[in-house]
Amino acid sequence: MSVSNLTTQLKGGLDAPICLTWELTYACNLQCIHCLSSSGRRDPRELDTAQVKNVLDQLRDLQVFYINIGGGEPMIRKDFFEILEHAEHNNIGVKFSTNGTYITADNARRLATMNYLDIQISMDGADRATNDAVRGEGSFDTSVAAMNFLRDANFGPFKISVVMTRHNVSQLDDFKKLADSYGAQLRITRLRPAGRGADTWNELHPTQAQQREIYDWLIAHGDNVLTGDSFFHLNAFGESLPGLNLCGAGRVVCLIDPIGDVYACPFVIHDQFKAGSVLDDGGFAHVWRESDLFLSLREPESAGACTSCGNYDSCQGGCMAAKFFTGLPLDGPDPECVIGAGESLLKSATVTLIPKPSMNHSRKVSITTGGHA
Amino acid sequence: MSVTLESACELHPQVAIRPEPFGALAYHYGNRKLVFLKHPDVVAVLQDVASYDSVADTLRAHHVAPERWDAFISALSSLETSEILRVRQ
Numbered sequence: 001m002s003v004s005n006l007t008t009q010l011k012g013g014l015d016a017p018i019c020l021t022w023e024l025t026y027a028c029n030l031q032c033i034h035c036l037s038s039s040g041r042r043d044p045r046e047l048d049t050a051q052v053k054n055v056l057d058q059l060r061d062l063q064v065f066y067i068n069i070g071g072g073e074p075m076i077r078k079d080f081f082e083i084l085e086h087a088e089h090n091n092i093g094v095k096f097s098t099n100g101t102y103i104t105a106d107n108a109r110r111l112a113t114m115n116y117l118d119i120q121i122s123m124d125g126a127d128r129a130t131n132d133a134v135r136g137e138g139s140f141d142t143s144v145a146a147m148n149f150l151r152d153a154n155f156g157p158f159k160i161s162v163v164m165t166r167h168n169v170s171q172l173d174d175f176k177k178l179a180d181s182y183g184a185q186l187r188i189t190r191l192r193p194a195g196r197g198a199d200t201w202n203e204l205h206p207t208q209a210q211q212r213e214i215y216d217w218l219i220a221h222g223d224n225v226l227t228g229d230s231f232f233h234l235n236a237f238g239e240s241l242p243g244l245n246l247c248g249a250g251r252v253v254c255l256i257d258p259i260g261d262v263y264a265c266p267f268v269i270h271d272q273f274k275a276g277s278v279l280d281d282g283g284f285a286h287v288w289r290e291s292d293l294f295l296s297l298r299e300p301e302s303a304g305a306c307t308s309c310g311n312y313d314s315c316q317g318g319c320m321a322a323k324f325f326t327g328l329p330l331d332g333p334d335p336e337c338v339i340g341a342g343e344s345l346l347k348s349a350t351v352t353l354i355p356k357p358s359m360n361h362s363r364k365v366s367i368t369t370g371g372h373a
Numbered sequence: 374m375s376v377t378l379e380s381a382c383e384l385h386p387q388v389a390i391r392p393e394p395f396g397a398l399a400y401h402y403g404n405r406k407l408v409f410l411k412h413p414d415v416v417a418v419l420q421d422v423a424s425y426d427s428v429a430d431t432l433r434a435h436h437v438a439p440e441r442w443d444a445f446i447s448a449l450s451s452l453e454t455s456e457i458l459r460v461r462q
Contacts, residue, residue: 006409009395016391018398018407063391065400065407091389093402116402 013298016062026361038195040363066093075102100146108149126174187226233318236311250297267321304331383423
């Protein structure tokens with residue numbers, strides 16, 4: 001079977017997701033200005049320990065091999081280790097993303113004893129100033145301290161996870177060096193205009209020239225760098241980047257949010273992309289297999305405004321979430337379309353109503369953006 | 374080829390297989406590799422290969438036509454390289 005046939009099959013959906021993201025809490029001690037889930041305060045409806053374990057049991061029965069746990073800051077939950085252990089006992093691999101605050105020396109040693117566990121430390125600048133402008137004062141030192149604890153505990157190769165912004169694209173080599181110095185693996189992902197990222201998108205998203213820089217860098221280093229296959233819109237530059245070239249929303253990926261709602265992907269926390277809840281009758285499997293939303297996302301999509309563009313097969317029209325939260329039509333170009341079709345459309349008068357995320361758990365403090373004059 | 378008709382093979386103990394409409398997904402919990410198995414008959418052979426003394430016996434039991442045996446050896450060798458399959462010691 002050719003690669004394109006496999007892509008067609010994957011677009012038709014799988015019996016269970018390959019890549020399931022589960023945000024365990026909206027609570028977070030940081031207030032990153034690009035947070036895709038607008039996290040900060042715990043939601044009182046948050047799934048409790050028993051409910052979380054029940055969902056894990058469902059995922060085990062569906063043979064979901066591994067899950068990506070995030071938040072908020074997942075380690076803020078008092079039952080965090082209990083959840084990890086329940087997943088491990090049920091043969092569900094866990095990769096969790098953390099800002100590192102709660103990775104103490106003791107916790108690092110405990111994490112190092114667990115199997116099927118991967119850790120991603122978030123870091124959005126290779127130096128203190130660049131990182132802290134996005135993630136808050138002191139956050140760079142916190143991440144470094146966490147990495148040191150993991151190294152000292154012999155955790156093994158953890159991951160450093162970077163969201164690419166206008167201010168850190170030039171630091172790609174520095175990030176790689178930093179990761180190499182820890183024997184860690186670098187992971188870079190695309191900034192999305194989701195959550196608070198919608199408010200900061202215009203000042204943070206990479207320029208057209210920087211998109212080329214990311215593409216060229218990935219072509220040169222891509223085999224050793226993880227991307228979550230998030231840069232497939234850049235494939236229109238030429239040779240395809242490694243990984244799946246498709247929007248996986250509702251097809252191979254989905255999101256379970258802290259209160260159990262199931263969304264098509266981690267970047268579209270909005271009612272329009274909510275498929276159901278793990279608390280509904282039939283549980284997660286019913287939502288994944290039967291929800292009208294997911295079934296419709298698995299139908300062949302129209303290339304719409306991009307039909308006549310020769311690049312469509314390469315870029316697949318880009319990211320659904322990026323289009324949605326910038327107010328672009330879902331069957332039109334990505335806002336970061338490499339030939340500029342999205343940019344031109346955004347400048348025209350056709351974009352009038354930009355959707356807001358359905359939930360906002362930001363703490364009630366003023367968020368200052370910038371720091372980069 | 375790392376796998377021959379005479380090899381006695383088994384699924385790697387850290388590998389899980391999940392059936393899918395296109396064939397199956399194989400996941401290795403150790404090296405975290407995910408492999409798409411796109412031929413249902415390869416999946417069937419893979420799941421059953423540990424029950425036989427050799428790959429040839431498995432292919433015969435699964436009524437795989439002899440003209441396709443070379444292709445199976447090549448597919449199984451590539452799975453051995455990905456540590457989805459291993460030769461029994």
